[in-house]
Amino acid sequence: MRHTKQGLLVASYGASRPEARTRCVEPLAEELEQAFCSDCTEDEPVVREAYTSAKVRAKLAGCGERVLAVDEALEELWSAGVRDVCVAVSHLVDGAAYGALRQVIEAHAPLFDAIRLARPLLASAEDCKRVAEILDGGVPRRADSAVVLVGHGGPHAAQLAYLALGYALRERGRNDMYVGMLDDKGSCDAVAHAVACAGSQVCRVLLAPLLISSSAHAQRDIFSTSGWRGILERAGYTVEVLDQGLGELAEIRRLAVDHMRRAPEVEAGAQRLSSPGDSAAVPSRFPLFIDLQGRRCLVVGAGTVGMRRVRALRRFGATAVVVDPNPSASMSADADEVRRRPYAPGDEQGFDLVIAATDDRAVNHVIGERCRRLGIPVSVADAPDECTFFFPALCEGDNLVAGVVSRSADHSDHALVARAAADMRVALARAEADAACREGR
Numbered sequence: 075m076r077h078t079k080q081g082l083l084v085a086s087y088g089a090s091r092p093e094a095r096t097r098c099v100e101p102l103a104e105e106l107e108q109a110f111c112s113d114c115t116e117d118e119p120v121v122r123e124a125y126t127s128a129k130v131r132a133k134l135a136g137c138g139e140r141v142l143a144v145d146e147a148l149e150e151l152w153s154a155g156v157r158d159v160c161v162a163v164s165h166l167v168d169g170a171a172y173g174a175l176r177q178v179i180e181a182h183a184p185l186f187d188a189i190r191l192a193r194p195l196l197a198s199a200e201d202c203k204r205v206a207e208i209l210d211g212g213v214p215r216r217a218d219s220a221v222v223l224v225g226h227g228g229p230h231a232a233q234l235a236y237l238a239l240g241y242a243l244r245e246r247g248r249n250d251m252y253v254g255m256l257d258d259k260g261s262c263d264a265v266a267h268a269v270a271c272a273g274s275q276v277c278r279v280l281l282a283p284l285l286i287s288s289s290a291h292a293q294r295d296i297f298s299t300s301g302w303r304g305i306l307e308r309a310g311y312t313v314e315v316l317d318q319g320l321g322e323l324a325e326i327r328r329l330a331v332d333h334m335r336r337a338p339e340v341e342a343g344a345q346r347l348s349s350p351g352d353s354a355a356v357p358s359r360f361p362l363f364i365d366l367q368g369r370r371c372l373v374v375g376a377g378t379v380g381m382r383r384v385r386a387l388r389r390f391g392a393t394a395v396v397v398d399p400n401p402s403a404s405m406s407a408d409a410d411e412v413r414r415r416p417y418a419p420g421d422e423q424g425f426d427l428v429i430a431a432t433d434d435r436a437v438n439h440v441i442g443e444r445c446r447r448l449g450i451p452v453s454v455a456d457a458p459d460e461c462t463f464f465f466p467a468l469c470e471g472d473n474l475v476a477g478v479v480s481r482s483a484d485h486s487d488h489a490l491v492a493r494a495a496a497d498m499r500v501a502l503a504r505a506e507a508d509a510a511c512r513e514g515r
Contacts (some may be wrong), residue, residue, distance in 0.1 A: 082110040083147050086164040087171055088125030089250040089287040090133040093446040098287035099164075102330060106162045108333045120154045122147040144175055146181045149419055151428030158304030164286045164321065165194045167235040169228025183340045184447045190337035194330055196235040199242075201345075205243035209251065213280065213316075220250050220269045222275050222306070224296050225284035227255025236284075250276075253284065254302070256295055262302050266309045266465035278307050282316035286326075289319075330448040356483045359464055369423065373409070374417045374441055375431035376401035379455050383429045384408050384466055393474045397421055398432075401486035417441065422450055429465070431455040465497035471502040473509075 081262050084103045090096045094148050124147040125131050136190040142150065151159055154451050158405035161179055164174040168345055172194050176348040183189045188295055196202055213221050235254070241255040252268055281303055283292040295301040303313050320326045371387050376398035384394045385408055396409040400414050406412050413421075422428050422445050435456060442460035443451035453478060466477025478495045480487035 076346045078122065079155045080114055080158045081151040081154070081159045081160075083123070083144070083151060083159060084121070084123045084164075085126055085144055085147075085161055085175055086123075086128035086286065086370070088134075088141065088419040090130050091287075091290050091293075094289050094319060100201055102164050102286065102321040102327050106331060106334055110160065110162070110334065113335065120151055120156050122150055126165075126175050140358075142440045144178045145182065148178070148185070152182075152185050153419060159186050160334060160337055161189065161191045162330065162332055162337070163192045163274075165233040166196050166225060166226055166284070166286065166320075167194050168197065169226060169232035171226075179340055184449065185444060186447075189340045191338040191340050192330075192333040194235070195326070196239060197333070197335060197485045199238060201329070202235065202238040202242040203245075204329060205239060205326070206246055206248070208323060208329075209243065210246050210248055212323065213251070213282070215248070216278070218275055219278040219280055219314075219386035220252060220272060220311075221248075221280045221282065222252050222254060222265055222269070222302070223282055223284040224254045224256060224292075224302055227257030227261070233258075235293065239284075244290050256291075262305045266306055266311075269306075269311070270309070274481060277310075277312060279313050280316055281306065281313050283319060283459055285319055286321045287319040288317050292317075314367075332337040358490045361466070361477060363475070363477075365391075366414075366427070368393065369426040370395065371427045371429070372397065372422060373429040373431060374398070374421070374437070375429075375433065376405040376412070377431065377433060380429065380431040381405055381408065383431060383465060386465075387427075388390075389470075392427070395425070419444060422448065422452075425450060427463075428452045429455070467491050469495055469498040469502055471499075471506045473506060474502045476502060482485045 084106050086099055086103065089099050110121070111119060122142060124142045124144045126144060131143060134141050153372055163172065163175070165175070176191060179189060179191050196205060209223070227233065227236065236253050236255055243251045252265045254265045269279065274416050281297055283295065285292055297303050297315050297317065299307070303315065366387060369392050371392045373383050373394050374397045376396050380396065380398070381404065384396060386403065387394045387446070388408065393410045395411040395413065396405060397413045397415065397417050398405070399414060401412050401414060406456055417432065418442065422441065428441060428445050428450055430452060431437040433436055438454050438456055439460065442452050442454040442457065446462055451463045452461060453463055453465045458464070464479045466479045468475040469478065476498050478491050478498060
């Protein structure tokens with residue numbers, strides 16, 4: 075049985091403020107990694123961390139620090155040999171950021187034997203009750219004060235999660251706690267009105283972010299005089315700021331660990347691939363003819379084999395793109411596009427058909443495996459048992475086309491295929507000539 079290497083991807087929204095990362099993001103990531111490693115059946119599982127916020131990654135890149143995007147982290151895990159991945163998250167709700175994360179995971183899922191994605195921390199009624207208990211225990215009640223918690227907000231399910239949290243707080247008797255959302259422009263005014271309706275005895279507001287980290291977003295939109303703080307102060311309240319992210323709370327970190335351990339498998343996972351020699355008998359190859367007109371075909375390797383493949387594909391109407399660090403001048407003229415660099419995992423994305431024809435066995439193997447997992451038809455020039463389709467010896471007439479391959483597609487049959495193809499070309503020419511004579515042409 076083939077061994078499947080395990081890996082963990084810790085995906086968070088991210089934070090650009092060093093203090094927020096140190097206090098909130100990093101402790102949560104470390105606790106998730108420690109829990110995963112303690113549960114893992116391997117001594118040294120592979121772990122990567124990624125931020126889902128492109129703005130945060132760009133800001134850090136401007137300071138000279140590179141943080142991986144989710145797709146980059148998945149590619150690194152795959153390149154490290156990982157085929158069983160768990161994706162742990164610190165997202166609170168199923169909003170835009172989590173939805174985009176899920177789409178990336180689903181797109182890359184076929185590369186792995188198994189991939190699991192943890193649900194957001196407020197994914198269920200039980201989660202909301204648990205977070206309400208944590209908040210209730212962490213913020214004491216004061217007769218003259220209200221507590222305003224401000225989250226990102228979001229559409230549909232995200233808003234429902236915030237409403238459910240507010241209900242869970244009221245179920246615990248915390249009618250002094252109010253949940254608002256940054257994405258809802260009227261949310262702050264609505265919260266201020268609700269606080270006013272609570273009674274004249276309330277003269278103070280404790281303002282806190284309902285966010286994993288007290289990010290630059292919180293400083294700008296919650297704590298500033300132009301944000302929620304200013305609106306509440308203008309409403310007549312004395313505002314006290316609680317500059318604390320949820321990631322600082324041990325109970326929240328334990329909730330994230332629990333979600334990681336219960337992460338469901340993503341449906342798009344690929345079947346395990348058989349290794350060469352697994353099957354005692356190699357099945358015969360069915361001669362399927364397909365329409366390549368306008369199809370995008372990738373040829374990796376611009377040597378003799380690659381050049382023949384490009385010319386053949388273009389004769390049948392395909393758009394041929396070549397990847398090779400040193401293509402010949404003739405290849406540059408024959409192909410529709412030439413990318414002058416080595417192959418990189420991910421190059422096959424968006425193509426209808428792929429040819430692996432480099433002089434590097436390891437590179438061809440990687441291309442073949444990725445394409446098989448992603449469901450992209452692939453021909454691997456130096457390994458017939460890694461192909462999902464076979465490039466035949468082409469026999470082309472004016473009106474007829476035939477292709478010849480051996481039943482096993484074994485390289486030792488090349489001479490036999492070449493002789494049969496030569497005979498077939500003669501037969502095609504005779505058949506077309508006879509047809510022309512009968513038609514009086």
